[in-house]
Amino acid sequence: MEILLFGIINSVTLSLTALGFTLVYSISRLPNFAHGALYVTSGYIVWLCVNTLGLNYLLGIVVGIVATAIIGALMYRLIILRIRGMQISEIIATYAIGLAIIEGLRWGGLRGSTFTLPSFLAGSIEIGGIAVDHQRLFVLGSGVVVFAALGLFVKFTKTGLALKAIAQDERAAMMLGIDSDRKALVSFALGSGLSAFAAVLILPLGSIVVETGYNVLIYSIAVSIIGGLGSWGGAIVASFLIGFAQILTEVFLSTQYQMVISLLAIIVTLLLKPSGIFGKQKELDDRV
Amino acid sequence: MRKGFGKTVWTVLFLALCVGGFSGVAAAAEPPIVIGAPLATAFLYGWDAERGIKLAVEEINAAGGVNVGGKKRPFAVEVIDTRDLEPGVPVSEALLGVEKLILEKKADFIVGGPVRSEAALAAMDLLSKYRKVSILTTGVLTPAYHKKVEGNYDKYKYCFRITSHVGVMANEFITFLGEIKKGHGFNKVYIMVQDVEHARKGGEVMKKMLTDKGWDVADMKIYPTGTTDFSVGLRDAAQKKADILFLWMDMPESSILLKQWSTMKLKALPVGFVNAAEQPGFWKATGGEGEYLIVNLVNGGNAPAKITPWTMKFAKAYEKRWGLEPEGYGTSSSYMAVYTLKEAIEKAGTIDSDAVITALENVNLMGVYGKISFDKKSHQVIPSLDPAEGAVTSIVQWQKGKRVQVFPPKTAEGKTLLPPWMK
Numbered sequence: 284m285e286i287l288l289f290g291i292i293n294s295v296t297l298s299l300t301a302l303g304f305t306l307v308y309s310i311s312r313l314p315n316f317a318h319g320a321l322y323v324t325s326g327y328i329v330w331l332c333v334n335t336l337g338l339n340y341l342l343g344i345v346v347g348i349v350a351t352a353i354i355g356a357l358m359y360r361l362i363i364l365r366i367r368g369m370q371i372s373e374i375i376a377t378y379a380i381g382l383a384i385i386e387g388l389r390w391g392g393l394r395g396s397t398f399t400l401p402s403f404l405a406g407s408i409e410i411g412g413i414a415v416d417h418q419r420l421f422v423l424g425s426g427v428v429v430f431a432a433l434g435l436f437v438k439f440t441k442t443g444l445a446l447k448a449i450a451q452d453e454r455a456a457m458m459l460g461i462d463s464d465r466k467a468l469v470s471f472a473l474g475s476g477l478s479a480f481a482a483v484l485i486l487p488l489g490s491i492v493v494e495t496g497y498n499v500l501i502y503s504i505a506v507s508i509i510g511g512l513g514s515w516g517g518a519i520v521a522s523f524l525i526g527f528a529q530i531l532t533e534v535f536l537s538t539q540y541q542m543v544i545s546l547l548a549i550i551v552t553l554l555l556k557p558s559g560i561f562g563k564q565k566e567l568d569d570r571v
Numbered sequence: 572m573r574k575g576f577g578k579t580v581w582t583v584l585f586l587a588l589c590v591g592g593f594s595g596v597a598a599a600a601e602p603p604i605v606i607g608a609p610l611a612t613a614f615l616y617g618w619d620a621e622r623g624i625k626l627a628v629e630e631i632n633a634a635g636g637v638n639v640g641g642k643k644r645p646f647a648v649e650v651i652d653t654r655d656l657e658p659g660v661p662v663s664e665a666l667l668g669v670e671k672l673i674l675e676k677k678a679d680f681i682v683g684g685p686v687r688s689e690a691a692l693a694a695m696d697l698l699s700k701y702r703k704v705s706i707l708t709t710g711v712l713t714p715a716y717h718k719k720v721e722g723n724y725d726k727y728k729y730c731f732r733i734t735s736h737v738g739v740m741a742n743e744f745i746t747f748l749g750e751i752k753k754g755h756g757f758n759k760v761y762i763m764v765q766d767v768e769h770a771r772k773g774g775e776v777m778k779k780m781l782t783d784k785g786w787d788v789a790d791m792k793i794y795p796t797g798t799t800d801f802s803v804g805l806r807d808a809a810q811k812k813a814d815i816l817f818l819w820m821d822m823p824e825s826s827i828l829l830k831q832w833s834t835m836k837l838k839a840l841p842v843g844f845v846n847a848a849e850q851p852g853f854w855k856a857t858g859g860e861g862e863y864l865i866v867n868l869v870n871g872g873n874a875p876a877k878i879t880p881w882t883m884k885f886a887k888a889y890e891k892r893w894g895l896e897p898e899g900y901g902t903s904s905s906y907m908a909v910y911t912l913k914e915a916i917e918k919a920g921t922i923d924s925d926a927v928i929t930a931l932e933n934v935n936l937m938g939v940y941g942k943i944s945f946d947k948k949s950h951q952v953i954p955s956l957d958p959a960e961g962a963v964t965s966i967v968q969w970q971k972g973k974r975v976q977v978f979p980p981k982t983a984e985g986k987t988l989l990p991p992w993m994k
């Protein structure tokens with residue numbers, strides 16, 4: 284019961300943090316290495332709204348998500364667009380932006396562990412004799428809602444269908460009149476907004492620290508590679524694989540090997556199935 | 572009559588300006604003694620050390636400076652960010668910082684860090700090479716530092732440490748836990764430490780010492796830096812009916828652990844070295860869920876307490892200057908290091924390294940956290956549980972938003988309290 288419960292919570296938390304990264308890559312084939320930095324930025328924006336500007340918490344959250352989405356869109360429009368298609372440059376540019384954001388936040392005063400966001404729900408509940416705090420259950424519920432909402436958005440809205448079309452075949456979508464650059468911009472904004480959404484859900488469990496940005500990026504990459512770059516379903520499955528592997532490691536081995544397990548999973552996946560569990564990249568025979 | 576009075580006033584003012592001005596010129600004419608401070612300024616142990624050093628320097632300069640062989644010289648501080656507490660930053664960065672302070676900033680003395688043990692140990696060779704006297708004030712809890720001085724005195728005699736180390740802290744914890752054991756009949760400890768060198772070592776030392784003292788150590792969990800969920804370990808501690816949850820962590824995420832501990836109402840009293848819980852802002856950050864946590868601040872005076880007559884004077888001066896109470900480990904020791912250096916320079920009558928080393932070895936100063944004196948062979952500050960005998964620690968418990976000193980007994984201002992769900 285303990286493994287099941289904490290495994291599910293851990294997995295949903297992981298998939299929430301990785302969702303934005305996967306979404307951007309699946310649509311625009313752009314690896315957003317600033318994903319972790321945007322995650323921390325959104326938390327800090329909400330903190331500033333609430334503690335410095337004195338805004339209502341809910342309003343602060345909305346401002347944080349919208350502002351992060353705008354930052355993502357600007358990133359694409361002002362920098363990424365100019366180097367699109369040059370894969371190494373894309374990686375270097377997004378990573379550099381992420382570093383600049385993180386160092387900027389540190390320089391701007393985000394130091395120490397006293398920057399916190401209040402929980403939406405205080406207290407805990409016992410499930411099968413195991414105490415679980417309400418906030419974690421809220422993260423769980425919100426994660427399920429977000430996955431469902433995103434699925435509906437992609438299936439039933441014009442923008443969603445356009446994004447899906449580009450993700451499936453960019454050239455064909457362009458021939459049908461879909462503006463690839465505009466949709467990539469939308470995907471960047473949406474992905475950044477999703478990272479902000481994950482942040483406002485998860486950060487109240489602890490505190491806003493810049494180093495979190497690096498961890499979020501590492502786990503997002505791990506989830507995306509194992510699931511198959513660009514596959515949303517794969518990302519969710521990979522989140523559950525890593526999430527449960529971490530809990531099992533903690534219960535049966537030792538907590539200090541949790542990160543090792545995640546990174547080992549990447550290596551094993553790349554060895555057995557280079558394109559990831561649900562990846563659609565060409566297999567070795569096709570590539571050579 | 573009125574004209575004569577006016578003339579007198581102007582004459583007095585002119586003379587006053589001349590005297591003040593010339594004395595100012597005289598003080599300014601003496602070159603400053605440059606203190607180089609290599610610190611990880613993005614972290615508590617760095618920025619609070621910087622504030623402690625600057626406060627002491629400002630006080631000393633306002634009082635006329637340092638008397639070096641009859642001439643008053645001011646202190647000047649040059650701070651460099653070593654970044655050595657940041658993940659992934661190599662030790663070489665900190666070494667470059669130290670070298671820059673010595674060669675470019677012309678530091679006469681090094682006070683503060685480097686903060687990470689690995690960096691500080693590596694910097695000892697640089698200090699030796701450039702013959703720069705250094706007083707380590709923050710971070711670096713490894714006993715290897717003073718053992719290295721003792722092992723090769725001639726080479727490393729320039730290195731002093733005015734703060735504590737794991738060996739002393741473990742003994743303090745054992746004594747403190749012994750009191751709790753006696754008072755409440757506790758016997759089982761569950762250890763949770765961070766996966767970094769000093770924490771793992773601290774955990775291992777504690778496990779061995781607790782076992783030797785008859786405690787039942789249920790388990791020891793090692794968490795990677797950045798862990799955000801401690802549910803499984805806390806639940807395990809509950810199932811094993813631990814009375815004490817012993818923690819040794821310097822990652823900010825340890826506040827999550829304490830929130831979960833409070834939410835789960837775990838019947839184990841949290842005690843340890845927890846960086847996130849040292850700062851005055853911890854209470855607000857956890858919404859009061861960190862209440863009852865007992866944390867070791869390493870040196871007295873890192874939270875307001877009446878240890879010596881200087882302690883509260885320092886706490887008030889710090890609050891006035893920086894707008895908050897002394898923050899945590901590194902604050903009082905960095906402040907005291909500057910005063911100790913002043914004392915040594917004045918006794919030596921020169922800033923020559925060898926003369927200052929001899930003076931530091933013989934220093935005997937009643938400071939913020941007790942008597943400051945160094946072991947002549949290892950240059951480690953001499954610890955004690957009595958401020959009249961040596962440097963004392965500060966073990967505090969969070970009680971109603973305040974850090975209340977509960978150990979050592981001679982400096983305690985309150986009793987250890989148990990959370991309501993443990994009574």
